[in-house]
Amino acid sequence: GAGVSQSPSNKVTEKGKDVELRCDPISGHTALYWYRQSLGQGLEFLIYFQGNSAPDKSGLPSDRFSAERTGGSVSTLTIQRTQQEDSAVYLCASSLAVRDRGGHGYTFGSGTRLTVV
Amino acid sequence: RKEVEQDPGPFNVPEGATVAFNCTYSNSASQSFFWYRQDCRKEPKLLMSVYSSGNEDGRFTAQLNRASQYISLLIRDSKLSDSATYLCAVPGGGNNRLAFGKGNQVVVIP
Numbered sequence: 362g363a364g365v366s367q368s369p370s371n372k373v374t375e376k377g378k379d380v381e382l383r384c385d386p387i388s389g390h391t392a393l394y395w396y397r398q399s400l401g402q403g404l405e406f407l408i409y410f411q412g413n414s415a416p417d418k419s420g421l422p423s424d425r426f427s428a429e430r431t432g433g434s435v436s437t438l439t440i441q442r443t444q445q446e447d448s449a450v451y452l453c454a455s456s457l458a459v460r461d462r463g464g465h466g467y468t469f470g471s472g473t474r475l476t477v478v
Numbered sequence: 479r480k481e482v483e484q485d486p487g488p489f490n491v492p493e494g495a496t497v498a499f500n501c502t503y504s505n506s507a508s509q510s511f512f513w514y515r516q517d518c519r520k521e522p523k524l525l526m527s528v529y530s531s532g533n534e535d536g537r538f539t540a541q542l543n544r545a546s547q548y549i550s551l552l553i554r555d556s557k558l559s560d561s562a563t564y565l566c567a568v569p570g571g572g573n574n575r576l577a578f579g580k581g582n583q584v585v586v587i588p
Contacts, residue, residue: 394575403580404522404565417574452521466512466567467576469521 363387365470367453373476374443382438382473386455393436394456394467395428397449404452410436443477450474479504481570484579491556491586498552499582501566511549512567513540516581522565526551556586 366385374380386393395407406420410430421427425443430436440447454467483502491497503511510529514522526533528549532541539552553560563581570577 396578404578406570406575406577409575411574466514466524466527469523471521 365453365455365468367470367473369473371474376445376477377442379441380443382451384436384453384470387468390455390457392456393430394454395438396452399449445477448475448477481577482566482568482579484566484582486580486583488583488585493556493558493586493588495556496554497556497584498550500548500550501579502548503568508568513551514565514567516563516565558586560584561586
């Protein structure tokens with residue numbers, strides 16, 4: 362598609378349930394990122410995929426969080442046994458491949474607003 | 479020192495005035511920098527890239543000071559529609575990702 366597509370746009374879930382968030386990046390973008398943004402806070406890096414390389418999972422806050430990227434395109438972020446502190450906007454972004462010591466700006470999706478009650 | 483730091487503000491600016499704010503970064507090896515604009519309850523959108531000494535796009539000017547490790551954004555002739563949060567982004571984590579500041583909130587007042 363023309364932009365980064367995320368679904369669902371809003372998700373309300375009960376504490377302890379699992380949720381799956383989906384991201385469809387811009388065609389041709391080999392790099393895909395997940396961030397989250399809590400109310401009034403900056404963007405917190407979660408995970409990064411680049412082509413067929415092993416993902417950089419260094420930002421995942423706990424082992425309840427995992428992500429996959431199938432076929433180098435669509436990505437799914439899964440949160441198991443959700444907690445109230447998981448409530449945030451989860452943003453996906455994609456970009457062209459990162460060059461050495463530099464980078465390309467990202468294009469963000471419109472995000473998934475997750476509320477854990 | 480945090481990867482990226484910004485003074486959150488808010489920066490209250492009379493319509494038509496000029497406003498400028500800085501973003502400091504810790505990674506001295508960074509080669510490229512970005513300013514994003516984020517409207518309330520919306521995703522960040524790329525405003526400007528800063529690859530060398532600076533960049534200008536209409537009323538917006540971004541400058542880089544490598545010696546002091548900060549980038550700045552200047553908005554001239556502020557419009558009401560410029561009200562937003564401006565995030566700066568710098569390569570972090572081994573240059574595999576962008577680290578974002580918390581943003582500078584700009585409120586343009588009629």
